[in-house]
Amino acid sequence: MAVTLRGRLATSQFGAMEANSSRELEARNYLEKHRIMELLTYLASALLFFRPGSLKCFLGTLTMEMTDMTGVSLKRGSVAVEDNDSVAPGEAKRQKVSECCPTKGQDGLENNSLPSGETVPGPPETAGEGKKNSDPQLEEEGEEDGLSEEGEEEEEAESFASMMKHGLTELDVGITKFVSSHQGFSGILKERYSDFVVHEIGKNGQISHLSDLSVPVDEEDPSEDVFTVLTAEEKQRLEELQLFKNKETSVAIEVIEDTKEKRTIIHQAIKSLFPGLETKTEDREGKKYIVAYHAAGKKALAKVRTAADPRKHSWPKSRGSYCHFVLYKENKDTMDAINLLSKYLRVKPNIFSYMGTKDKRAITVQEIAVLKITAQRLAHLNKCLMNFKLGNFSYQKNPLKLGELQGNHFTVVLRNITGTDDQVEQAMNSLKEIGFINYYGMQRFGTTAVPTYQVGRAILQNSWAEVMDLILKPRSGAEKGYLVKCREEWAKTKDPAAALRKLPVKRCVEGQLLRGLSKYGLKNIVSAFGIIPRNNRLMYIHSYQSYVWNNMVSKRIEEYGLNPVPGDLVLKGAAVTCIGEDDVNNYSIHDVVMPLPGFDVIYPQHKISEAYREMLTADNLDIDNMRHKIRDYSLSGAYRKIIIRPQNVSWEVVAYDDPKIPLFNTDVDNLEGKPPPVFASEGKYRALKMDFSLPPSTYATMAIREVLKMDTSIKNQTQLNTTWLR
Numbered sequence: 001m002a003v004t005l006r007g008r009l010a011t012s013q014f015g016a017m018e019a020n021s022s023r024e025l026e027a028r029n030y031l032e033k034h035r036i037m038e039l040l041t042y043l044a045s046a047l048l049f050f051r052p053g054s055l056k057c058f059l060g061t062l063t064m065e066m067t068d069m070t071g072v073s074l075k076r077g078s079v080a081v082e083d084n085d086s087v088a089p090g091e092a093k094r095q096k097v098s099e100c101c102p103t104k105g106q107d108g109l110e111n112n113s114l115p116s117g118e119t120v121p122g123p124p125e126t127a128g129e130g131k132k133n134s135d136p137q138l139e140e141e142g143e144e145d146g147l148s149e150e151g152e153e154e155e156e157a158e159s160f161a162s163m164m165k166h167g168l169t170e171l172d173v174g175i176t177k178f179v180s181s182h183q184g185f186s187g188i189l190k191e192r193y194s195d196f197v198v199h200e201i202g203k204n205g206q207i208s209h210l211s212d213l214s215v216p217v218d219e220e221d222p223s224e225d226v227f228t229v230l231t232a233e234e235k236q237r238l239e240e241l242q243l244f245k246n247k248e249t250s251v252a253i254e255v256i257e258d259t260k261e262k263r264t265i266i267h268q269a270i271k272s273l274f275p276g277l278e279t280k281t282e283d284r285e286g287k288k289y290i291v292a293y294h295a296a297g298k299k300a301l302a303k304v305r306t307a308a309d310p311r312k313h314s315w316p317k318s319r320g321s322y323c324h325f326v327l328y329k330e331n332k333d334t335m336d337a338i339n340l341l342s343k344y345l346r347v348k349p350n351i352f353s354y355m356g357t358k359d360k361r362a363i364t365v366q367e368i369a370v371l372k373i374t375a376q377r378l379a380h381l382n383k384c385l386m387n388f389k390l391g392n393f394s395y396q397k398n399p400l401k402l403g404e405l406q407g408n409h410f411t412v413v414l415r416n417i418t419g420t421d422d423q424v425e426q427a428m429n430s431l432k433e434i435g436f437i438n439y440y441g442m443q444r445f446g447t448t449a450v451p452t453y454q455v456g457r458a459i460l461q462n463s464w465a466e467v468m469d470l471i472l473k474p475r476s477g478a479e480k481g482y483l484v485k486c487r488e489e490w491a492k493t494k495d496p497a498a499a500l501r502k503l504p505v506k507r508c509v510e511g512q513l514l515r516g517l518s519k520y521g522l523k524n525i526v527s528a529f530g531i532i533p534r535n536n537r538l539m540y541i542h543s544y545q546s547y548v549w550n551n552m553v554s555k556r557i558e559e560y561g562l563n564p565v566p567g568d569l570v571l572k573g574a575a576v577t578c579i580g581e582d583d584v585n586n587y588s589i590h591d592v593v594m595p596l597p598g599f600d601v602i603y604p605q606h607k608i609s610e611a612y613r614e615m616l617t618a619d620n621l622d623i624d625n626m627r628h629k630i631r632d633y634s635l636s637g638a639y640r641k642i643i644i645r646p647q648n649v650s651w652e653v654v655a656y657d658d659p660k661i662p663l664f665n666t667d668v669d670n671l672e673g674k675p676p677p678v679f680a681s682e683g684k685y686r687a688l689k690m691d692f693s694l695p696p697s698t699y700a701t702m703a704i705r706e707v708l709k710m711d712t713s714i715k716n717q718t719q720l721n722t723t724w725l726r
Contacts, residue, residue, distance in 0.1 A: 168442065168451055169713045174550030175439045175702075177557045179643065180430035184709020185419025187688060189701075193331045193361045194662055195413035200356065200366040201693060203404045208365050210328040210667040213382065213391040215375045229262075229269050238292055239346070242274045250293040258288045266290045274346065315372050320395035322353075322369045325378055328667055330387040333360040337388065338368070344381055345373060353399035356408070356696065363666055369400045389668055407695040409648065412704065413663050414688040421653060424688055427707045428651045431692070434562075435590070435645035436706035437553060440546035441699035442713050449476040456544030459537075459633055461620055464525040471513055472499070486510060494522070509536060526630065534632065541633060545596040548615060553594055553642050556608050562643070567606030568592045569639065576639055578605050589643050598637020599626040646692035646703060655683030663687055 170176065190196050200208045230238070230253070237251045253270075255263055267279045270292050277292045315321070329337050334357040335349075342349040351371040358364035370378070375393035382390055417424070446452040450470050458466040474487040486502040487510075493499070496517035503511045509532055516528030529537065564570075564587045568579045571593055579587060594608070595601035597616060603609040603623075616623045628634040654663060656679060662669075665676050690707075694700060705712050 167449070167713065168445055170442065170711045172713075173440075173442065173445050173451070173453070173547055174552075174554050175437075175442075175705075175711075176554045177437055178706060178709060179434050179437060179557075179562060180427065180706060180709075182426035182430055182709070183419075183423055185417060185423050185427075186710065187414030187417040187419075187708060189412070189414055189704060190361055191413075191415045191659065192662070194363055194666065195415065196362040197411040197664075197666065198358055198362055198364040198366075199409040199411075200358070200364075200405055201407040201409055202367055203355070203406060205406055207409045207693075208326055208367050210326045210365055210389055210391050210671065213379065213389070213671065214393075215379045216393055216395070229265050230273070235273070238270060238274050238277065241292060241294075242277055242346075250291050252282070252284070252289040252291050255288040255290060263288065263290060320397045322371055322396050322399050323373055323375050323378060324367060324369045324394050324396050324400070325375070325390050326365060326392040327368045328363070328365050328389040328391070329358075330363050331360060332387065334358050334364075334366070336360070340385070340388075341370075341381065344384060345377065347373065353401065355400050355402060355405035358408075365667060367400060369396070369398075371399070389671075403696065405696055407693055407698075408700075409691070409693045410700050411664060411689070411691050412700065414690070414704070414708070415659065416685050417653070417688050419688075424651070424653055427709075428649070428688075428690065431646060431703060431707055432649040433645075435643050436703045437557065438641055438644045438698055439550050439553065439702045441701045443701075444543055444546050444699075446543075448479060451547075452540055452543040453547035456540035456542070456547075457619055457621075459541055460544065460626075460628065460635070462629060464529070467529060468513070468517070468522075468525050472510060483508075483510065486514075490514075496522075538632070541635065545598075545635065545637075548612070549594065549596050549640060551615060552608055552612055555611050556594060556604070556642065559607055562589045564589055564592050565606065567604050567609075569594065569602070569604055571639060576602060578602070590641070590645055592643070593639040593641050596635075596638045596640060597623065597626060598635035601637035601639065640697075644694065644698050644703075646694055648691060648693045650692075651688060651690040654679040654687050654689060655681065656685055656687060657683045659685065663689055 202208055234251075234253055237248075239245075241248055241251045253266060255266065263281055267281075267290060270277055270279050270290070274292070277294065279290055279292050282289050282291050327337065332340075334354060338349050338352045338354075342352065347370075351373070353369045354366060356366065358366055375395075378390050378393065381388065419427070444452075450473070455467055455470045458464075458470060472487060472490045474484070474491050482502060482504055486499050489495070489502050490499040496514040500506070500511060500514040500518060503514070505511065506515065512532045513528060516531035517525070519531070520527040560568075564579055564584055566579055566581045566584055568587075569576050570579060570587055570591045571577075576593065579592075595603060595612075597612065603612050613623050626635045626637070656663065661677065663677060663679075665674060688707075692703065694703065701712055
């Protein structure tokens with residue numbers, strides 16, 4: 001992630017406001033504090049993958065970016081950080097508003113429907129592991145407290161280091177070993193989100209690409225005019241009628257150019273864009289009107305909302321019920337993307353299906369399926385949305401299912417690398433031939449002073465008061481301002497309703513738990529915790545399993561190295577077996593698996609088995625009884641390979657002068673016929689462009705860690721680079 005240090009803007013959004021009352025001043029201070037917290041979160045992410053030796057070349061880039069800015073005071077009153085997505089040419093894209101922009105979806109659906117407060121580990125299918133970030137433009141007023149510039153700079157550096165010193169390091173979560181012997185070097189990961197591209201590998205083994213924007217020819221599809229025949233005001237009235245938001249029982253639309261073709265298009269537009277409405281033609285005072293109405297009241301709308309009973313006549317029997325398409329998206333995670341698509345289509349998000357989620361800070365390409373939405377309607381969104389492209393449409397009988405993917409293909413650029421060509425060659429050859437330790441990445445465990453695995457451990461211990469305390473108590477580290485106030489209120493009053501009032505975003509984990517406590521009371525924490533969506537609750541437990549697995553794998557490699565030994569476990573088909581003395585030479589380290597703790601796994605038959613037992617005993621858990629009183633929290637366990645060797649590995653070191661230019665073409669670039677970038681033999685900076693494929697549930701950051709030989713934790717990078725803030 002690239003960051004830009006800025007001074008005070010000449011016209012700050014909040015600085016220009018006059019604090020004419022104590023209420024205004026308090027609101028302003030709250031917003032400024034909130035922005036500072038987001039600033040620290042951005043900066044923490046930005047410092048990943050730095051070594052002190054790389055600061056010189058990066059600060060050169062930084063100076064160039066500062067010089068390019070206009071209307072900005074470079075006087076160091078304070079530090080502001082912008083996501084490079086919002087400033088880089090070609091990537092500074094705002095949401096396009098057009099005639100097809102809706103007000104809200106059928107349920108007033110908002111895009112941020114996922115929990116956004118408590119950091120929870122990503123699901124196994126997540127590729128790339130970028131964290132979700134908000135996108136405010138942070139503009140901080142300087143010099144209000146009367147500090148000198150030098151004093152402010154020192155305080156900023158120290159306060160940032162102080163905020164992040166409570167975070168986790170790789171050592172804290174058991175990530176301690178490397179498999180290669182080359183010398184490490186530094187580089188910048190995700191300086192631009194376009195430096196990290198993920199292509200899904202489908203169940204047929206093919207890498208998904210956006211290569212065709214055409215719509216399949218279907219005689220039953222209405223004409224393109226259905227998307228433009230209605231005015232914005234008419235769409236607004238129809239949507240209010242559809243959702244029973246006014247007292248009207250019908251909406252009449254005058255047919256200006258009265259022809260049968262024009263009336264047909266209006267009928268089709270209303271029925272296609274506003275499910276649940278029926279239409280008829282009426283003569284009124286010599287003029288023709290199309291009248292829209294509810295055929296069967298609210299019951300008809302309820303059926304449409306569930307997508308379980310769409311109008312039978314609206315979908316041809318010969319056509320598959322699901323429209324499959326390739327979704328290309330920039331800088332938005334999968335669920336946010338689906339929420340946005342459903343909002344524009346005025347349907348519920350649950351009619352979409354996919355094989356795996358992809359993270360936000362990247363360009364990702366994946367297959368999506370949607371129930372009984374035509375390719376024509378989907379393709380029309382290409383005209384309405386920026387940073388999205390939909391294509392490669394086909395109709396099929398079945399939806400997609402989570403986990404059906406075979407993996408993901410990554411194209412990653414590490415900019416400003418410090419390694420020599422020989423170092424890069426050694427590192428990449430090792431990655432190709434040996435691979436990397438299949439650790440669960442740092443994002444699996446959270447970024448604040450309360451790791452998610454601690455919550456998972458408390459759940460398994462049946463310590464529900466501790467679960468509540470860990471999620472809600474005040475904590476050190478960078479957090480949004482409203483979460484800080486919520487935690488402070490909870491610590492002071494233990495009143496869930498009062499703490500909930502401090503949260504403008506109620507969908508975060510903290511908000512959901514507080515809502516549960518308000519409903520069920522402090523003596524029924526189990527039911528209160530149950531309000532949190534099941535997947536999010538289970539992620540805490542999976543985080544603890546991952547924590548144990550990381551530690552045990554490090555012990556296994558320390559004890560026995562990179563060769564299989566008697567007592568190791570390997571998979572034979574769906575069954576696991578123990579390697580004996582006689583067949584140890586029939587296996588390689590790439591065949592060895594280790595268990596995530598549970599009631600339905602076996603453990604290695606050597607020293608590491610006792611290490612599992614000791615670790616769980618220290619955590620007051622019984623390795624012989626991993627069943628929980630509550631069935632949802634019983635762990636069956638699983639097996640995971642300890643070394644992963646990426647496939648389709650290739651790399652190239654390129655020279656460049658402009659840090660803002662893309663270093664390879666995306667699918668959209670190729671569709672638009674853009675020529676691939678041409679590189680000079682020499683340049684101010686060097687970048688490592690690497691391609692590789694990974695199976696599901698593996699972390700690309702762990703592969704990159706093996707190449708760079710660096711601790712990827714925010715805490716470690718902050719300690720190495722505190723001087724960078726000065």
